[in-house]
Structure formats: structure tokens, C-alpha cells
Amino acid sequence: MILKDDVVVQTTYENLIAIGASASYDKSIKRNDFLRIINDFYRRDDVKKLAINQGLDSEIFKNVYVSFRKYCIQSTSLPADFNLILNDIISGSSNVTAMFPYFFQHARQMFPHLKCVDDLRKISDLRNPGNWYLDARRMKRKIIFHAGPTNSGKTYHALQRFMNSDSGVYCGPLKLLASEVFHKTNTAGTKCDLVTGEERRLVDIDGKPANHVACTVEMTNLNTLYDVAVIDEIQMIRDPQRGWAWTRALLGLQAKEIHLCGEISTQKLLEELMLTVEDDFEVRQYQRLTKLSHLDHAIESFDNVRSGDCFVCFNKNDIFHITRELEKRGHEVAVIYGSLPPSTKLLQARRFNDPNDKCKILVATDAIGMGLNLSIKRVVFYSLVKSQMNDEGNKQKADVTTSQALQIAGRAGRFGSAFPDGEVTTFRRDDMSRLNEILNQQAKPIERAGLHPTAEQIEMFAYYLPKQSLSSLIVRRECL
Numbered sequence: 001m002i003l004k005d006d007v008v009v010q011t012t013y014e015n016l017i018a019i020g021a022s023a024s025y026d027k028s029i030k031r032n033d034f035l036r037i038i039n040d041f042y043r044r045d046d047v048k049k050l051a052i053n054q055g056l057d058s059e060i061f062k063n064v065y066v067s068f069r070k071y072c073i074q075s076t077s078l079p080a081d082f083n084l085i086l087n088d089i090i091s092g093s094s095n096v097t098a099m100f101p102y103f104f105q106h107a108r109q110m111f112p113h114l115k116c117v118d119d120l121r122k123i124s125d126l127r128n129p130g131n132w133y134l135d136a137r138r139m140k141r142k143i144i145f146h147a148g149p150t151n152s153g154k155t156y157h158a159l160q161r162f163m164n165s166d167s168g169v170y171c172g173p174l175k176l177l178a179s180e181v182f183h184k185t186n187t188a189g190t191k192c193d194l195v196t197g198e199e200r201r202l203v204d205i206d207g208k209p210a211n212h213v214a215c216t217v218e219m220t221n222l223n224t225l226y227d228v229a230v231i232d233e234i235q236m237i238r239d240p241q242r243g244w245a246w247t248r249a250l251l252g253l254q255a256k257e258i259h260l261c262g263e264i265s266t267q268k269l270l271e272e273l274m275l276t277v278e279d280d281f282e283v284r285q286y287q288r289l290t291k292l293s294h295l296d297h298a299i300e301s302f303d304n305v306r307s308g309d310c311f312v313c314f315n316k317n318d319i320f321h322i323t324r325e326l327e328k329r330g331h332e333v334a335v336i337y338g339s340l341p342p343s344t345k346l347l348q349a350r351r352f353n354d355p356n357d358k359c360k361i362l363v364a365t366d367a368i369g370m371g372l373n374l375s376i377k378r379v380v381f382y383s384l385v386k387s388q389m390n391d392e393g394n395k396q397k398a399d400v401t402t403s404q405a406l407q408i409a410g411r412a413g414r415f416g417s418a419f420p421d422g423e424v425t426t427f428r429r430d431d432m433s434r435l436n437e438i439l440n441q442q443a444k445p446i447e448r449a450g451l452h453p454t455a456e457q458i459e460m461f462a463y464y465l466p467k468q469s470l471s472s473l474i475v476r477r478e479c480l
């Protein structure tokens, strides 16, 4: 029966029968009385606390409230015991929270995961990621953090250990870097495979895996035992989208010796993470090997371009504009940006680095910003504004951070290249002081590491909620 002003509610409320209603009860409830107590129920802090304890976040609580209220109003019959409780609440002999079991029953029918919320909570507890990797926890690993600015030899020293070990894995941030290590290691006489999301190259003609592998960090194999692992650009651990892969490699790799290369700003976070596992942790500090001068004048015109210049910008329109302007002036230009195929990027980098090639100017996005060894004399920031992901996961335009600017500028004057001293400047005069300000700041200490549930955790979750899609499983985890 539909609740109307001064009209009767009573019923077999089918969804609540399981709670224990067996007989019907015909005491009438006025619609206004019902609305008063249900609104009171919704607003009460003690009800909200009860709801949170049972796994109903504010969004679910609101949805259930709307549905429960509608159901009660439209129901032709409510179970006798519920009817009785409603009457007791209205008469003041019972508290409004007495309605909660009926409300929660309704919630469980709308959101099945609430039936196993305690188990799901245990599975979703992401507070001790170190404990997820039991094989790695059984080992006593030695972690060496090579900390320092760009071009200080951090990766060089880690790679020396990698190449001279009996078995090893290099985990890099870019396909380009993994390829560079793959070629360098094979050239040095140590057989090394390459594994990226797009490519798997085994050097052995019979397809037997080599003892060494260079991979992109997401492809790190946690099931193989290595003597030495190198995790490059460890400061990427803070990246909102990819950081989880560095955390996973750091905590889960089964390697006796793990070399981390990156910015000093990661040190405190690493020390804290290392407290959660029982590995030895050592820090080795480095200084830049070559000079990097911050110029005090912008180049202002494409006519002032020189051999060894690298123009850096943050979108494809700028890439094409700069390339057109330079080509109009008769320059051969190498171009590198993120969405180019890795082989094309590699080819472009090789052309630019080749002293016998006429191509002596590079136009690139910050795809070159990490670890690449390029023969750049002068980095020219064409723009300082980049579309970046903020902490809430939304894209917004903002100045490059100190860490990003230092990484990019650090490509100039690489040790052992044709230009042992590097320079950095801007294209526009107006950007000059801002760039110097950015470069002269200290990179902020990293406070957060990315985290992603393991495949086993998602599988367990799916076991409890077999009808849910993968994306809804991930959202459910966040609710818990």
C-alpha cells in the first residue's frame, strides 16, 4: 500500500522477510511520521558511523537511503517486526537507530559486496606492500642507492655491476633506455635480452633466455632469481600513473644486490620503505661530472640556432612548428617525441649523435628527459608549460617542476660526448628568469610512492564478487 498522508502502511516487505518477519502487523503509520523518522535517521552521526563500519561510504549510504525510503513509501506491505519498530520509534519508545538492521539488509541487496565486507577489507589492506612479495622477503637483499644529479655516473656504476654479474636485470623508465642498455651490454660481450611491452628480443638463436635482460620497469619479472638488478630513475616512484611499477620492482625483485639510480630527493622515502623490509640499505652520493651553465640570454630567434642545440617543448604542435622553422633555414633536424615508435626514436637519436651525420639539431619533448645519452651542447626550452597530472589525477597546465627541468637540462654536456660542457637557456626572453628560478630551487623530497594491488589480490576480490567488472572491482577496493 502506498504511503499517503494519514494513510496506513503495512506489509510483507519482501526484501526484509529474511530478517524475521513472519506475521503481518496492521498498525498504521502516517506518511509524515515516517518521513520525519527516516530523515532523522539519515542525518544522524551515530547512524553514519554504523554505516561506515559496515562498509557503506557516503556515496553508497546516500544511494541506499534514497532507495530504502522509496521502497518503504511504495511498498504494499512491510514485515510485521519492522512495522512494530517503526511504531516504537514514532511513539518514542525506541531509538531511530533501531531501523539500521532493516536499512542494512536493503543495502546488502543493492550492493552484494557488503555481505563479505570483512573478507574484502582484509584483501584490500594495502598498508604493508612489503609483505606481498614473500619470495623476496625470504632473501637478504642488499640495496644500493646511487644518488646524485644528472650526468654524474650513477647509471654507469650500476651498469658496471650489472654487466659483470652472472645474471642481471635492468629496469628502465623508457623503451629507449632499455634498448640502449640492451645494445651496450651485448656490445660489451655480455649476452642480454630485451623485453618491453611491445617487443621481446632474445639474443640466443634457439630462443633460450640470456642470463641478462634489459626491460621497461612494468615488465620486470619477479619470479626469476638474479644476482644484480638495476632500477633506473627511482624518483619515478612518485609518478601517479606509473609509480606502482617502481614500488613493485623495489619490493618484489628477487635479486641479491639491487642498484637504484636517481635523484637525492628520493632518499628519505626509500629509507622509510626499507624499514618495512629487512634488506641492507646503502647510499652512494655522486657529483655532476661536467659543467652545466645556465645562460643569461634567450636565443629569441631560429636564426641563432647552433650545432648541438636541442629544442625542448611539450606538445606536438610546437614540435612541428619548430621543425618547420629550422628546415626553412636549411637545417637537418632529428625529432623525438613520446608517441613515435621506439625504433624511430632510436634512429633519430643515433643520427643526432653520429659525428658524421649532417643532422646536428634535435627537437624533442621531455621524452628525452630521462637518462638518455645524447650529444647535446645546449638545451633550449621553447616553453616551460606542460600538461601535468595533479594529485587528484586531473590534467592541468603548469610550469615544469624543478625535478623535470633539471632532468631535461641535464641532457646537455654529457660526459664522454662531443660536448663535455653543457648550456641551458630558453627560446623566449620572457621565460629566462622563470627558468633560472625553477632550476635554482631544490627538488622537493618525495613523500609518496605509487601502489597497485597485485594480480592475486584482484583475483581474490573477483572470487568474492564474481559478477563485477574489473573496473568496478578496483572502484570497490577504493571504497573499502
Ligand SMILES: Nc1ncnc2c1ncn2[C@@H]1O[C@H](COP(=O)(O)OP(=O)(O)OP(=O)(O)O)[C@@H](O)[C@H]1O
Pocket: 148, 149, 150, 151, 152, 153, 154, 155, 156, 157, 261, 289, 370, 371, 372, 373, 410, 414, 415, 416
Ligand atoms: N667512470 C666513467 N667512465 C666512463 N664513462 C662514464 C663514467 N661515468 C659516467 N660515464 C658516462 O657518462 C655518461 C653519463 O653517465 P650516467 O648515464 O651514468 O649518468 P647518470 O648520473 O645516470 O645521469 P642521468 O641521471 O642523466 O641518467 C654516460 O655516457 C656514461 O657512460
